[in-house]
Amino acid sequence: MSPALIAVLPFIGALLPGLLIRSGRDIAAISSATATFVALLGLCLHIPAIMAGEVVTARFDWLPSLGLNANFRIDGLGLLFGILILGIGLLIIAYARYYLSREDPAGVFYTYLMLFQGAMLGIVLSDNILLLLIFWELTSLSSFLLIGYWKHLPEGRQGARMALTVTGMGGLAMIAGMLILGNIAGSFDITDILASREAIQTSPYYLPALLLILLGAFTKSAQFPFHFWLPHAMAAPTPVSAYLHSATMVKAGLFLMARLWPVLSGTPEWFYIVATTGLITMVLAAWIAIFRDDLKSLLAFSTVSHLGLITMLLGFGTEAAAVAAMFHIVNHATFKAALFMTAGIIDHEAGTRSIARLGGLRRLMPVTFVIGTVAALSMAGIPPLNGFLSKEAMLEQATHAVWQGNPWLVAAMATLGALFSVCYSLRFVWQVFFGPERNDYPHKPHDPGFGLWSAPALLAVLVVLIGLFPGSMADWLVEASASAVTGSAQHPHLALWHGLNLPLALSAVALAGGVGLLALNRPLLAARAAIAWPDAKAIFDAITRAATCAAGFFTDRLTNGSMSRALAAFALTVVLCGLWAFSTGGYQGATRPMLPVQPVPLVGWAALMVATCCMVAFHRRRILALVLVGIIGLMVSVSFIYLSAPDLALTQISVEVVTVVLLLLALNFLPKFTVIESRDRKRGVDAFIATLTGLGFGALAYAIMRSDFAFSPISEYMLANSYKLGGGDNVVNVILVDFRGYDTFGEITVLGIAALTIFALTETLLAGASGRRLRNWVHGSRRAGDRHPLMLVVVTRLILPVSLVVGLYIFLRGHNMPGGGFVAGLVVSVALVSQYMASGFAWAQERQKINYHALIGAGVIAAGLTGIGAWFAGLPFLSSTYGYVKLPGLEEFELASAMGFDLGVFLCVMGAVMLALNSLSRIARQAGETVNLDPMDIDPSREARR
């Protein structure tokens, strides 16, 4: 079976329980087990080839340009871990079937479990470190789900989050490490990397890569100082703990160290970092385990300790140590899985995992007792169980290790670790199973059914068998894996008896010491309880809480919703960046001569400056500010005229008045005055920023006006061809409707959308809270009488038709003289507005038969159709044409297709302006204004008529 298929099978297995989420525990367990079994079978089929020294591979290109490929390999190491993952996985699946209660959502559980299994298998079968990274992070995610499976337990959630954070951190570091490693080796394929030991160890990036990768491995394998997360992950259901923390997840770190052992080990850095970490972890965790009350917690720290042991062995960097490490991986998986399951059974049956509340279970749960004792004794390293064998091998290697010139330090520490190990193992047996029977168990304990104890029993049998017959039971597996780890053929001769040697003596010391320590257990517990030990969880919580708090504070303070801050940052950024860009470039100084200054423009300039200053000074008096806006607008328009831009002036003037009308309409409902809110300091800072921006922008404008174009501008072509190709004398208008008609098309769309937005907003406002507020509106200021003065009505009545004529004139001549659709639209709108102002909106609206929505739609469509029309001539969108038409009896006159476009502009502008004003007026009407039936309030002739 292809390695890729083997790696995928668990994921397929994950789909089934997910899909059959409601069909109960049996179906979920069976489907998961089937997938696992098939994968295991497939893996085992490769045993002969691997034993022959082959590496089975499968390669699929995934993302070749990154070097991320779906390459899989099975070698001895992969085989060892694969068998552990799938074999123990199978047992866990069976165990969990009986462990989970009917209420637990089994489908979800098995989905998560199989996802995790797939991720784990993916790690060990990857032949590409980027692929490995993906699976690596997947184990973090799926274990997050598994640990948090019981959502109702806060410990579960916190444990899950802690596990994810810590292992996630390691995973992230590892990303960097792996990328560096791959870049040194020139490939991310493990096969290639394993062949580049020389390049890697001589690279200056070796140490960073090593540190980053080890950070990943250590966090995953819960090595000191990252050991704290593992016990908190024990909130997971016991099958999860048994699986994750005996055979799989925590061993992923070990796997990685073993996988990269050929290229990373053998250096002093490796030795001191890895071996020392392992050693400390082994001793420290074992010490802590002695005092744990929760069975699973005890087992968790023992796991940490044993992981430290294996890490230390790998850290030694010798081939023999690697062999021992592989052997202990096998042994630890068997006895620790059995122990976790035992603890689960006790929890399940007795209702508690607290050692203080247990004891005397020997007779009540004989089967469990046997299984637990066998496994625990193996953990303690008691012969002839398998734990003893690998512990001897460990001690043997420890005696060879020299730490900073000190030949006995490592051995002594290792013995101490073993001693603690004996102590907590025996404590497990002694305080749970021995002693008097109690009568205050939460449940009445009894042995569970076969389904629950069969899996640990099988493991216990393995513990014994490997211990007794290591040569036939484990030799092949250790040989294959150790050969793969070291990269050279290893032939370990595992045996129970090595003769009387130093390790045996150290074992004896450990055993005796352990028993002695157990005897002192109660005073020790009391002593330890008296000392306030730093609680890792509290520290972690404090750190994350502080981080969350700091992030919250920072975010809230930085992004505090202040518009002023956002815009000040904006202005400063612009000015500083612009200044920097200018000062770092070449500037030749002013080259263009200045236009002479005439007195009248000077007066206009003074008016503009003074009005602007007053505007800022008086901006709190809002109506006055609007009057000043009017003056500024007037001056700007006039300067456009003076500087040869009549079209601009026309547009600016007419836009101006509509804007003022709009602002006045809005101001009717807004406060009429702005209160002073900013402190003097803020006003000063704002003024500084404003001055800086003004100076910068003014200087930029000056620099531009005083320099010439570096290249001849494209507008020269436009001036030359406006009449010839565009048929118009007004070059600006030809640009607008022809050269750049597409811009104008967009521009009227903007206007139309603006009006639609205003309309939609008005609808929403009137329907919501604003509508209620408006219905109860009380006008703040005293109002004068005479809403619709007679004189205004009469004059606007006359102005309206005249303005329509003027609008038409401006529209028609736009192509050749200043004007055009836009100005015409505004002129007509303004005329209508004046009519509305005179006689009231409602009165005027009743006489207005055109729907403004339709005007906007028609305008955009008219402009669009003018553009599309060109398609029928095979020309691009908006291609224009023009010609001269001669009607009988009349002079020739010009017709340009661009006029159709200009008509669209006209309609759209008018629709938009009127729809916007309409919307604002509706707000006013909501505020209780009445609708008049007559155009003017005072009309003597009306009374005379009556």
Next chain:
Amino acid sequence: MIAEIVVSVLLVLGGFFGLVGSYGLVKLPDPMTRLHAPTKSATLGVGAVLIASLIWFPARHGVLTWHELLITLFLFLTAPVTGYFIAKAHMHLGWSRDELPRPAPGKDWATFCDPDKASLVDRRAGD
């Protein structure tokens, strides 16, 4: 030549009245009297200039344009209304009804009457 003289006279006249109008804006003591200055003098000032332009173009360039006439008409049409409104605004802001003569016994000026007084038969919005 005659045209030139006429135009020059008109320009000087226009400039003079324009200036006087705006000067009145500064010099006259209270807002109500200030209102008089610009609405008339400026109107005539601009009127004179516009007429000067009307004469000048055919005389100088041989093109008769009537646009100035339109502007003049437009100004004469609108200036009274703006004066009327500014006066009303000023009455509203600065004068009480007792300072003014009554239009007729028991009657009041429109600016001072009930702001919500309906014209004759008003409808409530939305009815």
Next chain:
Amino acid sequence: MIRRLFPHPWLSVTLVLVWMLLVNRWAVGSLVFATIIGVVVPLITAPYWPGPHGYSKPHKIPAYLAVVLWDIAKANFTVARIVLFMPRRALQPAWIAVPLDLRRPEAITALAATITLTPGTVSCDLSEDGRALLVHAMHAPEPEAVLDEIKTRYEARLKEIFE
């Protein structure tokens, strides 16, 4: 029919004239176009022109305009003198209530406009029944004279023209 096509004949004439002034090209084509405008625009704006319109004696309009123009020119000098040379304290402003005989809004508007355009007086407000006009005089030692002039010189003429 004609009435419906030309709801406001004077307006139509004005618009034709305005168009011709605007295009400034006295050609047949322009006149045709102006005529079209003269028909169409009043039709469009007709809804905004409710009620009867027209003049009873339109031929008196030119004479009235001449009088007004002359008064404007004359008064301009007066006002200029006041603005330039009269000390602030000597100024005697006055509010004058002008009772109206005119009833048509157009006529009242014309009167008010005339008053405003002639320097020295500004029409400020109507009474709530529309039967009196409030006029402010800039310098009126004798308000009665001003009132008299308005009534006889302008209102009487306008009443002839409009009613």
Next chain:
Amino acid sequence: MIAYALLFAYGCFGLALLFCLYRVVFAPGLSDRVLALDTMAINMIALLTLFGIDKGTGMYFEASLLFAMVGFISTVAYAKFVLRGDIIE
């Protein structure tokens, strides 16, 4: 001669503009400022016409027309706002 007349007129209306400006800055109330703005627009029309005479072009005629129209509308709008709050009612 015409050049001097033009210069005189320019000077007068320029000065007029300054007077208006003074009234905008130093005014007891809003109505005075609106009045000054209105006067400014009218003076601008004069200046534009002078400019047209000066440069011999009728190009700026529509601008004057719009100034007249727009000055009127915005003055009425300001005043109506003062009087009634709502300018279209």
Next chain:
Amino acid sequence: MELLLSSAIGMLTAAGVYLILRRRSFAVVLGMTMLSYAINLFLFSTGRLVVNAPPILRDGATAYTDPLPQALVLTAIVISFGMTAVVVMMALGAFLEGGDDRVDMPRADRLPADSLSGNRMSGDGDA
């Protein structure tokens, strides 16, 4: 002339920037209007300044000002008008809904109601 125009642009920009840094939406709208004047003048000035040479083809005329920036400014004016209309309306809507015309987001935007100490400032509008 260039100096005058660029100083005007700078002045308008400074005024605009100062006003958009205020805390009330109306001032911000005014500031945006100022900025839009400034930018329109600026964009216009990129065609460089010429007096009495409008880009309208005439017989005999040889020099024309650059028409392209003018076309761009026209587009910009129209667009900024639309934008101004929307922002005014939105500011009005926010005032009507929320009771004040502050532009800063209230704390209730970032923090849940129960962590606010109930001192959320009330509206000061004249409603």
Next chain:
Amino acid sequence: MSHLIIAPVVLPAVIGPLIILWMRNDLLLQRVFSIAGTALLAGVALYLNVLAAGGEVQVYRLGNWAAPFGIVLMLDRLAALMLLLTAVLALAVQLYAMGSGWDRKGRHFHALWQFQLMGICGAFLTGDAFNLFVFFEILLIASYGLMIHGGGEMRLRAGVQYIAYNLAGSTLFLAALGVLYSVTGTLNMADMALRVAAMPAEDTALLRVGAVLLMLVFAVKAALVPLHFWLPSTYANAPGPVAALFAIMTKVGVYGIIRFFTLVFPQDTVIESVVADLLLPAALFTLAIGQIGILGTRHLGRLAGFAAIGSIGTLMIAVAQFTPQGTSAAVYYLIHSTLAAGALFLIVDMIGARRGDLWLRLDRAMPGQGLIAALYFTAAIAVVGMPPFSGFIGKLLVMQATGAAPAMVWIWATILITSLIAIYALSRAGSIIFWKSFEVEGQELPSALELAPATVRGPIPPKLEPDEPIQDLGDAPANWLAVASVALLLSGIVALTAFAGPAMRLAEATAAQLHNPDAYVSAVLEGQEGTK
């Protein structure tokens, strides 16, 4: 020259007004036409991708004017890709808007939607600098309308800020264009590229100012720090589907930077490294502030907004390299982050609709949450860039592309550390929302540790006001259309992961085309037979 190049603009530009003209009071018709239009747009975009895949830059000369005098539309690989991305996102999100009923909560939703698409597509297609401004304005003003769709105080306040900020941005855009025109005398991007390349070195100050201002304009749209302040409140207060569509809007800014600084101002011109020098630190800060914001915020909507900022940071790190490798990584990550952010915003909206609000606190029950929890989990994984989804691959690509950069250590450290923050923050948010909801039943009170640090424990807030516009979905079961649309986006992410190889080949081809602008320039300026 295919007329279909302009179809992505004309199609919505016709459908939008048609909706206003004839269907403005008929929601069903609006939905039919609008969705048909968007689907058609997706089809057109697909066709344009096929067209662009030939490797030739397609030019559409509007008005039949010769470049650089008229406006041209340009279709290259990047433009085509962005169009397709827009159309797909819009289609999915629009389905969601219909399924969730958002389009009923105000007027003109569909018309504005079409105009929004018109603006975005136009921006991607144009080859003219000023025209880009115009289409920016279209997409902005439509976005203002969509942003405040449904109304409500907070949304309007946020809308005012959003529009005001973007008005300042538009002003800056005009300033930048003015400066560039004043120096180069042209607006056509290809022509500008030629002129910039020919610029004498002693006269570059103004040009550099123009280039930098332009970059800042795009940085505003992309929400780069310190120009990012507008984003969190805007996105958190925008209607869910609108926020989801906005996922493409920040990308318009990114697109602008890529386009201008590969075509007009490539690294070897007078601009030198001005932009890259500014961009990279900004990108790093953006990433950091975004990810810290994910942890720091108390509101799920703002969380999604900060996530969007963070993703922009990552994206801009890649862009700021201005190498083919960096650009191709950016293109890949851009597709990913658009889909992921879109999905996240929709999921957040679903959560809000069911939970009543989006505050990250413990007292709200979330009924019927299994499916949504799964969707959230998936989207969160994608957003933080954990395996197996494209976010992880994208992150690897970005890191690999910056492996040789001088600031490599800073870049990698920022990416990795902020990833950790994001992982923690999103898992925390997820567990608060989905796992803690069980506690409301009352079996146990949240322990003190569980509470977010600054939370003051208090009574459950009063029921929402009856007219609160967002909440009218209540506890309705997940609407199949809404779920399907989220699933559509997520399946896009899955596809991007599974077909990372082909996707990356596309991205590389895109980057290669971008970094060889000569073909683009000559396509625009040479061989203009038949034009005016």
